Amino acid sequence: MDIKDRELKEIIKTLSYFLHGKEKAIKLALITFFSRGHLLIEDLPGLGKTTLAIGISRILGLDFGRIQCTSDLLPTDITGLSIYNKSLEKFEFHPGPIFNNVVLVDEINRATPKTQSALLEAMGEKQVTIEGETYKLPKPFFIIATQNPVEQFGTFPLPESQMDRFMLKISIGYPSREAEREILKGGSKREELYNLKPIFNKETVLKIQEDIDRVYLSDKIVDYIIDIAEMTRREKFFSAGLSIRGTLAIAKTAKTNAYFHGRDYVIPEDIKELAIYTIPHRVIIKDEYENISPEEIIKSIIDSTPVPA
Amino acid sequence: MEKIRIKTSLLITSYIIALAGFFSVNPYIDVSYAALFTVLFLVGVFFDYKNHYPVPRFVLNTISLSFVIYKFITVSIDDPIVPIIEALVFLLGVKLIENKKFRDYLQVYVISIFLLAGSALLSIDMIFMVYFLVLFFSVVIAIVLLAFYSEAPELAVNKKVLIKILITAFAIPVIAVPFSIILFVILPRTDYPLFSFLNHGIKASTGFSDSVKLGEVSDIQEDETVVMRVTMPQINSNFLYWRGIVLSYFDGKEWKRIENLEKDTYLNGQRVRQIVILEPYRDKYVFALDKPVKVKGILGLKVSDDFVYQKNLPVNRRVKYEAVSVLTNRIYVRGIEKELYLQLPEGIKEKLGDLARRLKKDTTIKTVYSILNFLKENYVYSLKELTVSQDPVTDFLLKNKKGNCEYFASAMAVLLRLNGIPARIVAGYKGGIYNEIGGYYIVPQKNAHVWVEAYVNESWLRIDPTPAPIESFVSVKTDIKSKVAFLLDTLEYYWINLVINFDFQKQITLFKKIKENIRKPNVNFSISREVIVKIVIIGFSLPFITLILYKLFVNMRASPEQKLLNRFYKKLSKIGYKKDNSDGLIEFVNKIENPDIKRKALLFAVYFDSIFYKDRKFTKNDIKKLEEILSEF
Numbered sequence: 053m054d055i056k057d058r059e060l061k062e063i064i065k066t067l068s069y070f071l072h073g074k075e076k077a078i079k080l081a082l083i084t085f086f087s088r089g090h091l092l093i094e095d096l097p098g099l100g101k102t103t104l105a106i107g108i109s110r111i112l113g114l115d116f117g118r119i120q121c122t123s124d125l126l127p128t129d130i131t132g133l134s135i136y137n138k139s140l141e142k143f144e145f146h147p148g149p150i151f152n153n154v155v156l157v158d159e160i161n162r163a164t165p166k167t168q169s170a171l172l173e174a175m176g177e178k179q180v181t182i183e184g185e186t187y188k189l190p191k192p193f194f195i196i197a198t199q200n201p202v203e204q205f206g207t208f209p210l211p212e213s214q215m216d217r218f219m220l221k222i223s224i225g226y227p228s229r230e231a232e233r234e235i236l237k238g239g240s241k242r243e244e245l246y247n248l249k250p251i252f253n254k255e256t257v258l259k260i261q262e263d264i265d266r267v268y269l270s271d272k273i274v275d276y277i278i279d280i281a282e283m284t285r286r287e288k289f290f291s292a293g294l295s296i297r298g299t300l301a302i303a304k305t306a307k308t309n310a311y312f313h314g315r316d317y318v319i320p321e322d323i324k325e326l327a328i329y330t331i332p333h334r335v336i337i338k339d340e341y342e343n344i345s346p347e348e349i350i351k352s353i354i355d356s357t358p359v360p361a
Numbered sequence: 362m363e364k365i366r367i368k369t370s371l372l373i374t375s376y377i378i379a380l381a382g383f384f385s386v387n388p389y390i391d392v393s394y395a396a397l398f399t400v401l402f403l404v405g406v407f408f409d410y411k412n413h414y415p416v417p418r419f420v421l422n423t424i425s426l427s428f429v430i431y432k433f434i435t436v437s438i439d440d441p442i443v444p445i446i447e448a449l450v451f452l453l454g455v456k457l458i459e460n461k462k463f464r465d466y467l468q469v470y471v472i473s474i475f476l477l478a479g480s481a482l483l484s485i486d487m488i489f490m491v492y493f494l495v496l497f498f499s500v501v502i503a504i505v506l507l508a509f510y511s512e513a514p515e516l517a518v519n520k521k522v523l524i525k526i527l528i529t530a531f532a533i534p535v536i537a538v539p540f541s542i543i544l545f546v547i548l549p550r551t552d553y554p555l556f557s558f559l560n561h562g563i564k565a566s567t568g569f570s571d572s573v574k575l576g577e578v579s580d581i582q583e584d585e586t587v588v589m590r591v592t593m594p595q596i597n598s599n600f601l602y603w604r605g606i607v608l609s610y611f612d613g614k615e616w617k618r619i620e621n622l623e624k625d626t627y628l629n630g631q632r633v634r635q636i637v638i639l640e641p642y643r644d645k646y647v648f649a650l651d652k653p654v655k656v657k658g659i660l661g662l663k664v665s666d667d668f669v670y671q672k673n674l675p676v677n678r679r680v681k682y683e684a685v686s687v688l689t690n691r692i693y694v695r696g697i698e699k700e701l702y703l704q705l706p707e708g709i710k711e712k713l714g715d716l717a718r719r720l721k722k723d724t725t726i727k728t729v730y731s732i733l734n735f736l737k738e739n740y741v742y743s744l745k746e747l748t749v750s751q752d753p754v755t756d757f758l759l760k761n762k763k764g765n766c767e768y769f770a771s772a773m774a775v776l777l778r779l780n781g782i783p784a785r786i787v788a789g790y791k792g793g794i795y796n797e798i799g800g801y802y803i804v805p806q807k808n809a810h811v812w813v814e815a816y817v818n819e820s821w822l823r824i825d826p827t828p829a830p831i832e833s834f835v836s837v838k839t840d841i842k843s844k845v846a847f848l849l850d851t852l853e854y855y856w857i858n859l860v861i862n863f864d865f866q867k868q869i870t871l872f873k874k875i876k877e878n879i880r881k882p883n884v885n886f887s888i889s890r891e892v893i894v895k896i897v898i899i900g901f902s903l904p905f906i907t908l909i910l911y912k913l914f915v916n917m918r919a920s921p922e923q924k925l926l927n928r929f930y931k932k933l934s935k936i937g938y939k940k941d942n943s944d945g946l947i948e949f950v951n952k953i954e955n956p957d958i959k960r961k962a963l964l965f966a967v968y969f970d971s972i973f974y975k976d977r978k979f980t981k982n983d984i985k986k987l988e989e990i991l992s993e994f
Contacts, residue, residue: 270974317975321945358942361926361973 056260057314063251067107070241071100073231077224079312080329081108081196085154086261087308089219089301090175090195092160092210092333097200099224102156105196106245109154112257113250114192117152119171121163123206127170131180132187145182150174153190153254157197161207168208171195172217192257212292212336219301220326221333260311267307268317272360276320277302280327283353284335289344292336302330320359327354364517367509370527372409374503375461375469376402378496379453382473385480385492386446394447397902401454404909413921414460416909424905425455431897446479458909463798466507467848470500471855498534504852505530508844511798569605569809571644573616573767573786575753583744584806588790589648590854592636592801598792598835600688602651602812602823603804605789607667613706613752616771616786621701623666623694628652630689636801638681638854645672648789649684651823652692658682667785668692690823697816702783709775712755717779725782725817732776733826736769742829766827770811773826783816787823792834799851808834922969922979925987929965932994933958946970958994965990 060082067078081104084091093101102118109116119130132148149155150171157171174180178189197218199210215221227235252260277299285293294302302323309322332346379402387395408414432448453472459465477492505526509516518526569588589603608616633650649656652668659682661673672680720735722728741763748761748768754775757768764772770786777784791810793802814821930940936958940949946966953959965987972983 268975270976272976273974315971317971319945319947319970319974321948324943324945324948355941355943359945361946361969 055263055311055314055316056256057312059251060312063111066111066248066251067104070103070107070245071224072234073228074100074104074224077104077222078107080220080222080326083305083308083312083326084220085112085192085194086257086264086311087219087301087304088192088261089304090197090217092215092218092221093196093198093224094201094221095198095223095225096202097159097198099226101158101196101198101224103242103245104224105154105156107248108194108196109152110245110248111251112154113253114153114194114257115190117149117155119149119155119157121157121159121161121167123162123164125163125167127167128182130167130171131174131182134183134185143183145185145187147187150180151187151190153192153194155193155195157195159200159207160197161199161209163208165208168210168214172214176217192254192261212333215333216295216297218333219305220329222329264308264311267310267315269303269307270317270360273306273318273320273323274303276357276360277306277323279357280323280331280353283357284331284350287335287349287353289337289341289349290335290346291338294331294334298331298334301334302326305330324354327351364519365523366515366517367506367523368514368516370523371466371503371506371510372461374499374506375466376406378470378473378499378503379457381492381495381499382453382476383450385477385489386450386483389443389480389483390447390450393898394450397898398450398454400906402457405454405457405459408458408460414458416458418459420908421455421459425452428452435897442479442482446476446483449475449479463507463511463848466503467798467851467855470503471852474500498531501534502527502530504845504848505533508841508848511844511848512841569642569644569646569648569788569790569806571606571618571646571788573608573771573788573811575614575748575757575767575771586806587640587803587850588642588806588808589637589639589804590799590801591638591650591793591804592799593633593650594800595795595797595802596633596688598831600650601792601802601835602787602810602825603648603790603793604651604653604668604787605646605648606787607665607669607814608786608788609701610704611706611771611775611786613709613754618669619701620665621667621698623697625695626666626668627693628654628687628689629691629693630687633686633688635684635686636681637684638679639676641676641678643675643677645675646670647672647676647680647682650686650688651787651789652689653684653686655685656682657684692814692821693819694821695819697783699783699816702785702816703778703781705775705778709752709755710779712752713758713775713779716758717776720776721780728780728782729777729815729817729822729824732773732780733824735776736773736826737828740764740769740772740828742766742769742827766811766829769826769828770813773813773824777813777815785814785821787812787814791825792831794835796847796851796854798847799854801854803850810834920979921984922973922987925984925991926969929962929969929991932991933962961990961993 063082064075064078068075071078081091085108093104095101105118106116108114119125128148130148130150132146132151134143134145136142137144160168160171163171174189175195178191178193180187180189200207226232280302281294281299283293284290287293303318305326306318306322309326310316310318313322328347328350331350335346335350337344337346337349383395383398383402428451429448432444436444449472453469453476456465456469456472461469473496477489477496480492481489509526591603606618608618609621610617610619632654635650637647637649639647647656647659647662647670649670653670654668656662656664656670659672659680663671663673665671720728720731722731739762740757742765743763744765745763746761747764748756750756753768754771757764758772758776774784774786788809788811790804790808791812792808793804795802810825810827812823812825812827815824816822933940933953936955938949938953940946944952946969947963950959950962950966953962968983968987968990972979
């Protein structure tokens with residue numbers, strides 16, 4: 053297997069020019085992308101989510117679509133719809149913005165539950181069905197959804213069960229003082245971003261995704277993942293622990309993380325590094341412990357699970 | 362098709378051999394030894410099955426050694442056979458639980474054969490023949506398998522091939538027995554090489570002789586028979602000159618020995634100890650690495666100032682002796698009797714004077730090298746079409762220009778003497794093949810060699826003018842056939858070394874004593890002594906067995922990689938880094954601040970992870986490599 057970890061580092065480096073001091077977020081987004089998962093960013097507006105999405109689509113040579121969610125957004129606004137063409141005398145399908153490789157769904161919690169579930173279904177199935185016709189979504193397909201945690205009025209926050217469909221949940225956070233100074237001095241780089249030269253193309257990206265599937269996952273590591281999952285299921289603070297989809301996501305992202313480190317086998321560090329992004333949004337905390345952050349509990353669980361060696 | 366590992370079949374054959382040896386003596390030994398052997402045997406099989414040997418070799422060696430010493434001290438002169446056999450049974454058991462290498466396999470076979478031989482001393486039962494045949498065939502098969510095993514330890518072959526190998530191995534003794542009986546009857550048994558060079562004028566073969574005669578034969582045959590086996594560490598082959606005799610008087614055709622006094626010799630170099638087993642030959646000189654300063658183990662040995670060691674009688678049977686040599690090509694000696702070493706046969710000055718003068722240079726040493734280079738460049742080494750004449754040196758130098766070492770050395774010495782440089786001839790052997798399995802040099806007759814010592818700057822300097830390549834003296838083939846030959850030679854070596862007592866007289870007296878003792882019933886063996894012996898045996902074996910059981914239960918669990926990992930943690934915890942259970946290996950290593958230690962630890966961690974998390978088996982090589990990294994901390 054030809055591991056392209058050097059090129060991946062190059063990508064992270066290039067993108068961090070546009071998102072100062074946010075290598076971690078870029079890397080996590082890329083890991084999600086190469087794991088064939090979707091990313092949920094829970095953050096305040098104006099911290100670079102769009103830049104991240106555009107950057108990833110540009111540098112990987114993919115096309116980009118954007119959906120700005122509002123309460124009156126309809127499912128067909130996302131998936132597209134058939135319109136009658138008079139001259140041809142038949143219905144014609146007009147694909148919606150979801151028919152792109154990288155789709156930014158901004159403020160997903162503003163959309164109505166109906167629209168949300170249409171979107172989540174498309175994410176899960178990687179296809180949409182409109183008036184009996186099934187349309188395959190392009191490959192690769194990657195959704196970055198954002199959710200504003202502060203504004204709660206008139207929004208429909210994603211229920212926990214839906215959050216599970218996102219492979220990672222991250223937040224970008226405020227930049228450091230130095231980084232912000234750089235941003236202010238440099239002005240807008242949006243134009244530059246659009247002219248970014250791709251490092252990969254679609255074929256390479258798909259090839260890497262296939263290679264990642266072949267990263268070796270030892271039984272020892274599988275047991276380690278199950279150990280962690282069982283700990284979350286037994287944890288007294290949680291009313292629900294990790295689902296099967298959750299353990300699958302852990303294994304999948306661990307493989308990608310190993311690949312990013314230039315390895316063709318998974319080690320416990322790959323899992324530990326990502327645990328606070330893969331697990332917290334999948335567990336449900338009991339009402340009486342609402343003030344405890346799930347991240348902290350996950351950290352303590354990881355720190356008490358022995359590694360295989 | 363299912364593959365069978367050679368090692369497995371080798372082990373099974375070895376078990377059969379060990380059991381045959383054991384059962385042949387089982388009725389005669391004390392039941393405690395039989396029980397002890399059974400335990401050791403089973404433990405050994407278990408270790409082999411697990412391919413894990415928890416008891417370190419030095420522990421086993423110490424136990425064996427102390428046991429042998431104990432047996433040696435307590436053995437009664439009246440009845441030595443049974444205690445010796447019991448000791449051998451114990452040694453065999455210990456050998457079986459070792460992580461067996463070549464030598465150990467061979468030792469298992471040899472001990473089993475001893476046991477069988479021992480059983481023959483105790484009874485004349487037909488069952489002996491059964492054990493004999495089992496041992497006979499299994500040992501040959503085992504040696505063939507061992508040859509394969511030595512080539513590729515991990516070799517696995519499918520059933521058909523294995524059966525083929527076994528049939529071939531089985532056929533060897535079947536064919537060999539009648540054939541060797543014929544040979545045994547037909548061939549007169551002799552202690553000497555059959556064709557001795559110089560004794561028989563027409564046919565000549567390579568070999569050592571006490572004088573160097575030229576100009577009588579035209580062809581020399583190479584004689585492959587072994588003249589000596591020398592146990593010593595392997596050394597640089599440039600130092601492999603086995604000194605025999607020094608000759609100083611030349612009558613034109615033959616070099617002869619005239620002894621001379623040379624006091625205050627001084628040597629400077631590395632000292633090497635050798636155990637030499639010299640085969641019988643027709644002369645009385647004994648050999649050792651150039652320059653031998655001490656030879657022990659032979660009665661009535663005469664030592665000369667030119668480091669020649671001489672028995673009072675010819676070596677007409679095998680002798681074993683210990684020698685200490687100083688590896689150097691110089692003997693410092695102040696003042697020699699120059700006339701003796703400048704002597705020349707009559708008339709040679711007129712014929713070769715011109716040539717000698719042409720080779721003269723302004724200093725002695727330059728003249729020496731001028732002659733050496735002249736010979737090496739203009740003359741050809743050959744064992745065929747040698748100069749046959751009344752004046753062989755002149756004809757060799759001026760006409761034939763072809764010769765073996767004797768011609769080269771004689772010519773060199775004559776040319777040196779013509780230039781006023783004292784010179785003498787040294788005869789002995791050169792080179793030898795190192796048998797790594799047995800740890801000794803094999804020196805064949807064909808390696809007989811003659812070289813020159815020239816007196817330069819108050820020292821005798823060794824000069825070898827013969828242009829034969831060093832490979833022809835030390836070359837060794839590495840195919841399977843030679844491997845088998847080597848193994849067989851090793852067996853012969855052990856046989857010679859261990860079975861054949863070098864003092865036959867002693868053997869005979871011992872044998873007589875045994876016979877007498879067997880005839881008269883031994884009743885004065887008191888009970889109390891028997892009890893003491895048993896207590897000592899149990900005392901010896903109890904901690905040993907406890908140790909094994911302890912290791913079994915505690916250490917069996919820990920695989921070699923786990924042990925390595927534990928060592929790794931231990932080393933790092935010594936410098937203050939303790940790994941948490943939940944820390945990944947690399948994560949843990951990354952916490953180390955010291956960049957040097959961190960780099961090395963990372964090397965270990967990455968290598969370890971790459972095998973451990975890929976579910977690959979830790980090979981011996983991996984373990985070794987990891988140990989190497991670990992040892993660098």
